[in-house]
Amino acid sequence: xxxxxxxxxxxxxxxxxxxxxxxxxxxxxxxxxxxxxxxxxxxxxxxxxxxxxxxxxxxxxxxxxxxxxxxxxxxxxxxxxxxxxxxxxxxxxxxxxxxxxxxxxxxxxxxxxxxxxxxxxxxxxxxxxxxxxxxxxxxxxxxxxxxxxxxxxxxxxxxxx
Amino acid sequence: xxxxxxxxxxxxxxxxxxxxxxxxxxxxxxxxxxxxxxxxxxxxxxxxxxxxxxxxxxxxxxxxxxxxxxxxxxxxxxxxxxxxxxxxxxxxxxxxxxxxxxxxxxxxxxxxxxxxxxxxxxxxxxxxxxxxxxxxxxxxxxxxxxxxxxxxxxxxxxxxxxxxxxxxxxxxxxxxxxxxxxxxxxxxxxxxxxxxxxxxxxxxxxxxxxxxxxxxxxxxxxxxxxxxxxxxxxxxxxxxxxxxxxxxxxxxxxxxxxxxxxxxxxxxxxxxxxxxxxxxxxxxxxxxxxxxxxxxxxxxxxxxxxxxxxxxxxxxxxxxxxxxxxxxxxxxxxxxxxxxxxxxxxxxxxxxxxxxxxxxxxxxxxxxxxxxxxxxxxxxxxxxxxxxxxxxxxxxxxxxxxxxxxxxxxxxxxxxxxxxxxxxxxxxxxxxxxxxxxxxxxxxxxxxxxxxxxxxxxxxxxxxxxxxxxxxxxxxxxxxxxxxxxxxxxxxxxxxxxxxxxxxxxxxxxxxxxxxxxxxxxxxxxxxxxxxxxxxxxxxxxxxxxxxxxxxxxxxxxxxxxxxx
Amino acid sequence: xxxxxxxxxxxxxxxxxxxxxxxxxxxxxxxxxxxxxxxxxxxxxxxxxxxxxxxxxxxxxxxxxxxxxxxxxxxxxxxxxxxxxxxxxxxxxxxxxxxxxxxxxxxxxxxx
Numbered sequence: 001x002x003x004x005x006x007x008x009x010x011x012x013x014x015x016x017x018x019x020x021x022x023x024x025x026x027x028x029x030x031x032x033x034x035x036x037x038x039x040x041x042x043x044x045x046x047x048x049x050x051x052x053x054x055x056x057x058x059x060x061x062x063x064x065x066x067x068x069x070x071x072x073x074x075x076x077x078x079x080x081x082x083x084x085x086x087x088x089x090x091x092x093x094x095x096x097x098x099x100x101x102x103x104x105x106x107x108x109x110x111x112x113x114x115x116x117x118x119x120x121x122x123x124x125x126x127x128x129x130x131x132x133x134x135x136x137x138x139x140x141x142x143x144x145x146x147x148x149x150x151x152x153x154x155x156x157x158x159x160x161x
Numbered sequence: 162x163x164x165x166x167x168x169x170x171x172x173x174x175x176x177x178x179x180x181x182x183x184x185x186x187x188x189x190x191x192x193x194x195x196x197x198x199x200x201x202x203x204x205x206x207x208x209x210x211x212x213x214x215x216x217x218x219x220x221x222x223x224x225x226x227x228x229x230x231x232x233x234x235x236x237x238x239x240x241x242x243x244x245x246x247x248x249x250x251x252x253x254x255x256x257x258x259x260x261x262x263x264x265x266x267x268x269x270x271x272x273x274x275x276x277x278x279x280x281x282x283x284x285x286x287x288x289x290x291x292x293x294x295x296x297x298x299x300x301x302x303x304x305x306x307x308x309x310x311x312x313x314x315x316x317x318x319x320x321x322x323x324x325x326x327x328x329x330x331x332x333x334x335x336x337x338x339x340x341x342x343x344x345x346x347x348x349x350x351x352x353x354x355x356x357x358x359x360x361x362x363x364x365x366x367x368x369x370x371x372x373x374x375x376x377x378x379x380x381x382x383x384x385x386x387x388x389x390x391x392x393x394x395x396x397x398x399x400x401x402x403x404x405x406x407x408x409x410x411x412x413x414x415x416x417x418x419x420x421x422x423x424x425x426x427x428x429x430x431x432x433x434x435x436x437x438x439x440x441x442x443x444x445x446x447x448x449x450x451x452x453x454x455x456x457x458x459x460x461x462x463x464x465x466x467x468x469x470x471x472x473x474x475x476x477x478x479x480x481x482x483x484x485x486x487x488x489x490x491x492x493x494x495x496x497x498x499x500x501x502x503x504x505x506x507x508x509x510x511x512x513x514x515x516x517x518x519x520x521x522x523x524x525x526x527x528x529x530x531x532x533x534x535x536x537x538x539x540x541x542x543x544x545x546x547x548x549x550x551x552x553x554x555x556x557x558x559x560x561x562x563x564x565x566x567x568x569x570x571x572x573x574x575x576x577x578x579x580x581x582x583x584x585x586x587x588x589x590x591x592x593x594x595x596x597x598x599x600x601x602x603x604x605x606x607x608x609x610x611x612x613x614x615x616x617x618x619x620x621x622x623x624x625x626x627x628x629x630x631x632x633x634x635x636x637x638x639x640x641x642x643x644x645x646x647x648x649x650x651x652x653x654x655x656x657x658x659x660x661x662x663x664x665x666x667x668x669x670x671x672x673x674x675x676x677x678x679x680x681x682x683x684x685x686x687x688x689x690x691x692x693x694x695x696x697x698x699x700x701x702x703x704x705x706x707x708x709x710x711x712x713x714x715x716x717x718x719x720x721x722x723x724x725x726x
Numbered sequence: 727x728x729x730x731x732x733x734x735x736x737x738x739x740x741x742x743x744x745x746x747x748x749x750x751x752x753x754x755x756x757x758x759x760x761x762x763x764x765x766x767x768x769x770x771x772x773x774x775x776x777x778x779x780x781x782x783x784x785x786x787x788x789x790x791x792x793x794x795x796x797x798x799x800x801x802x803x804x805x806x807x808x809x810x811x812x813x814x815x816x817x818x819x820x821x822x823x824x825x826x827x828x829x830x831x832x833x834x835x836x837x838x
Contacts, residue, residue: 077336078336080334080413083332083413084414085414112335116333131200138192138193139186140185141186143327143329143330143331208786208793222744222749222792224751224815225750225751225816225819269820274747522822593811594820654810654812655811656811
């Protein structure tokens with residue numbers, strides 16, 4: 001997999017742990033949410049979880065201080081639940097760690113993802129990154145506040161005031 | 162626009178004017194779409210991936226060609242924008258367009274390889290096709306007499322424009338479970354069908370002048386017609402965006418994703434129950450950072466300024482010239498009786514241009530007619546045209562003493578049919594003549610019925626009755642809420658039509674009742690005639706069709722329809 | 727695609743789609759040619775249509791057509807006629823062009 005962080009190609013420092021594999025305690029490990037109970041309380045290496053699209057933000061709230069990466073799975077690009085989940089984690093729960101979109105997303109959704117608070121997106125190996133970066137430079141104005149903006153609606157809905 | 166070689170008026174009706182930001186945004190959007198088309202033609206996007214992207218730019222693949230649905234935001238057009246539709250019709254289509262029940266216009270013969278050029282041509286006149294399809298927030302619709310109607314307390318265009326901006330390429334709500342439609346009214350009589358939308362807003366003004374909204378949610382037609390319920394009785398203006406965000410967030414997180422037929426918000430509301438749904442929305446609303454989503458009064462004022470009333474002349478309410486013209490011309494008098502709506506300013510009136518000539522295609526308009534209407538709008542109506550949700554056009558602000566001249570100009574264009582609200586003012590979707598989803602044709606059924614009752618005197622005797630004909634259960638022609646609703650169904654590859662009676666889309670909204678087994682194509686006109694004969698036989702003094710139906714119910718009509726069967 | 731083909735009766739079949747670049751209705755003819763005229767369509771029987779659908783799937787993968795499928799027809803002297811109303815409309819076009827609109831449309835086409 002290739003990784004785009006804030007739109008730029010980046011090396012993935014996380015180890016995606018397969019479902020049956022042991023969870024290593026000395027590297028940044030990305031595990032399925034359902035395996036969280038297996039993680040020892042004294043773990044010091046970074047921990048990330050993959051969550052399904054039906055996950056509600058309040059389910060994740062208790063573990064936000066334990067994880068440094070939340071990877072939201074998009075089973076199909078048409079399934080937009082992840083946008084609401086991402087926005088809620090940032091806006092409502094002030095989650096400050098990495099928020100990554102994984103699964104089936106399109107370059108045309110790249111800007112929406114960042115505007116909803118995602119910091120990274122996983123792209124299939126071999127896929128051309130050009131449309132992904134082009135999508136970020138496409139629009140020069142927006143009608144809504146970005147979730148990570150300090151600005152209020154009034155300042156961001158340009159033309160207003 | 163230089164305004165030198167046109168009849169363009171010096172002063173125009175208030176209309177939202179694009180600024181540099183809006184225009185840049187449209188150019189960016191055209192470039193994005195052009196790239197998407199190129200990727201599709203080159204094979205970099207599959208049809209499955211391209212489809213939702215083209216749909217969000219209003220491009221469908223229909224039976225014979227691609228169809229482009231252009232937005233007419235809340236149904237308001239400048240005369241120059243109307244002329245630009247004529248340009249698109251001539252350059253990229255076959256010289257005509259079709260106005261829809263969602264106050265938009267559709268072109269039926271677009272080529273994919275020219276679609277980006279067509280959209281760029283629209284953008285030249287600040288027009289676009291953004292979010293006219295797809296699982297996103299669609300064109301916000303409203304009252305075609307907004308800013309003019311005598312019974313209006315709040316101009317809904319101001320809020321429709323604010324919602325247009327808020328919903329345009331909304332990063333969170335562009336991949337919803339299903340399409341999402343919002344309607345707004347600001348008048349005593351609901352002419353926007355707010356109880357049949359995903360969200361309906363009724364604006365009210367209190368004694369102090371403050372605006373608030375009644376919020377309705379969960380209405381819709383289609384396969385499962387459901388009326389909306391009132392989730393908030395009085396939402397302050399400043400909270401509008403925050404509350405709508407809360408509703409959309411609950412819907413996006415919990416709406417059905419498995420089955421396309423169970424994905425609208427109405428199904429979520431039905432499944433969790435109104436009380437629980439209200440609780441979920443109120444919870445979400447309570448924890449929103451409300452300051453961020455506050456709709457400030459100065460924002461509203463800035464948008465309001467775009468919709469400032471045109472410079473009306475000071476005129477008497479009763480107009481001698483109009484009265485004299487009516488006295489001297491019975492046909493004109495009959496047209497005035499049907500095709501006008503009272504205006505809030507003395508000496509003015511709103512005029513309806515019927516797109517339902519007898520035997521014509523409901524909602525269709527040729528490029529030549531579009532150009533002519535634009536010129537008449539400049540001459541008589543401050544350069545502005547409205548599209549109504551019953552597929553007619555409206556000149557909202559016409560001087561009463563110029564109405565006769567306007568009517569005389571409309572006649573040779575085939576645009577002076579005096580049938581608004583009468584039987585031949587039929588609402589019909591494109592149906593199986595064009596639409597890939599349709600089961601049966603709708604347009605020729607409308608034509609057959611209109612021709613059967615072509616005599617306007619007979620139509621006047623029958624009085625106001627709305628006939629809505631949809632070619633499939635998606636209900637684009639709103640058959641569920643027609644006084645007489647006709648739904649095309651497919652029986653072993655042949656066209657059949659199911660009839661419903663007693664629907665209504667306004668304040669007393671109601672889903673119509675199915676009369677019984679469906680009728681074959683060549684039986685539908687007889688069935689409609691039987692229904693209307695029954696009504697004429699049993700009506701009491703002063704009763705319209707809908708009144709009689711409400712008094713008697715289905716029984717006498719059912720009996721008449723199926724007695725011989 | 728294979729699953730769809732089963733359970734067909736003895737009714738002759740043709741394969742149709744819309745052309746990607748302009749959306750026009752096309753029919754699969756002999757030699758893999760896509761024609762705008764149903765009269766050019768290759769006629770398949772229930773067992774043979776799989777080959778037609780396979781050629782159509784290939785054309786879809788090459789960005790020539792969109793969403794191909796098979797259509798039941800009866801063979802008339804003028805050419806194959808689809809059984810279903812929907813497909814008959816696709817053969818002849820809209821049944822409802824109003825004269826004024828048609829005239830305007832022809833003028834527009836002549837001007838191209």
